[in-house]
Amino acid sequence: MILYHQTLADKCNKILEVGVGTGRSSQMFTQSFMKQGAIYINTDISEKMIEIFKKNLSVTGYDAEYQDTYTEILPEDDKKKIAILKANNEELPFPDEEFDCYISNLSLHIVNNHHNQLLEAYRVLKPESKAGFTVWGDRSRCRCFTFLEESLKKHGYDYSLDPSIAKSFEISDPVQLRKDTLAAGFKICKTFVVNLPFASKNPEDFLNFMVKGSFDMYAEEKDFDDATKEDLWNKVSIDFDTQFGPDSPEIPDFEQIVIIATK
Numbered sequence: 138m139i140l141y142h143q144t145l146a147d148k149c150n151k152i153l154e155v156g157v158g159t160g161r162s163s164q165m166f167t168q169s170f171m172k173q174g175a176i177y178i179n180t181d182i183s184e185k186m187i188e189i190f191k192k193n194l195s196v197t198g199y200d201a202e203y204q205d206t207y208t209e210i211l212p213e214d215d216k217k218k219i220a221i222l223k224a225n226n227e228e229l230p231f232p233d234e235e236f237d238c239y240i241s242n243l244s245l246h247i248v249n250n251h252h253n254q255l256l257e258a259y260r261v262l263k264p265e266s267k268a269g270f271t272v273w274g275d276r277s278r279c280r281c282f283t284f285l286e287e288s289l290k291k292h293g294y295d296y297s298l299d300p301s302i303a304k305s306f307e308i309s310d311p312v313q314l315r316k317d318t319l320a321a322g323f324k325i326c327k328t329f330v331v332n333l334p335f336a337s338k339n340p341e342d343f344l345n346f347m348v349k350g351s352f353d354m355y356a357e358e359k360d361f362d363d364a365t366k367e368d369l370w371n372k373v374s375i376d377f378d379t380q381f382g383p384d385s386p387e388i389p390d391f392e393q394i395v396i397i398a399t400k
């Protein structure tokens with residue numbers, strides 16, 4: 138929601154959101170701040186995500202028109218119009234200066250080359266319009282992803298984050314990100330850091346949701362016998378409880394860097 142707010146998306150006529158994934162935030166925006174008469178173009182590189190996006194959006198009572206190639210949509214005063222296309226953030230299929238607003242929630246750190254995405258964001262935006270990005274923050278404050286690695290290390294096991302996850306921390310520097318954004322052409326760039334941990338009913342729920350799957354995969358990879366696996370999982374659960382359980386003030390944090398840029 139920070140991105141929609143900071144880019145003034147609620148006042149825009151033509152909004153682009155890239156790397157939309159399952160469309161959780163797109164659904165919220167469509168149902169709330171998006172203004173009547175506006176056009177909201179969503180993109181993702183994954184066909185599977187696009188399918189899920191369409192399904193999830195339809196549950197809210199809105200439909201996303203699927204476009205093979207980008208075709209301009211005519212606005213209607215009393216309607217919110219939404220479309221979804223397959224597109225790579227680094228090479229967007231839109232003309233120059235097409236959009237009043239550009240949103241990228243948690244995808245800039247995943248693409249092959251984030252400079253290309255910044256350049257494309259700049260290109261497709263109208264002058265004076267705003268782009269908003271979020272990326273993962275400092276690794277030490279993203280314990281929702283790093284907890285298992287730390288806990289296993291403590292018990293003598295070398296567990297390394299999946300390379301695609303580890304790569305996501307490579308651009309987590311607000312000062313450098315600001316420089317990169319200005320280098321792409323934007324005239325103003327503000328960055329700030331927020332902590333937006335995943336919501337869960339209770340710590341146990343989070344442990345099972347975020348940690349258990351990775352732990353099971355690791356146990357299988359290492360070919361642990363049942364007793365070793367159970368013993369290690371108990372230790373991990375105790376560590377989790379000590380760090381984030383009911384007697385601790387902490388939650389498994391997820392720091393994010395927000396970048397707001399004006400063309």
Ligand SMILES: C[S@@+](CC[C@H](N)C(=O)[O-])C[C@H]1O[C@@H](n2cnc3c(N)ncnc32)[C@H](O)[C@@H]1O
Pocket residue numbers: 155156157158159160161162180181182183186224225226227241242243244247248249
């Ligand atoms: C972490 S998810 C974020 C999804 C959504 N924005 C959210 O906040 O819930 C990243 C999304 O970026 C998409 N993605 C990864 N690389 C991409 C690229 N080069 N171009 C477009 N989308 C990409 C993935 O398919 C995935 O759906």
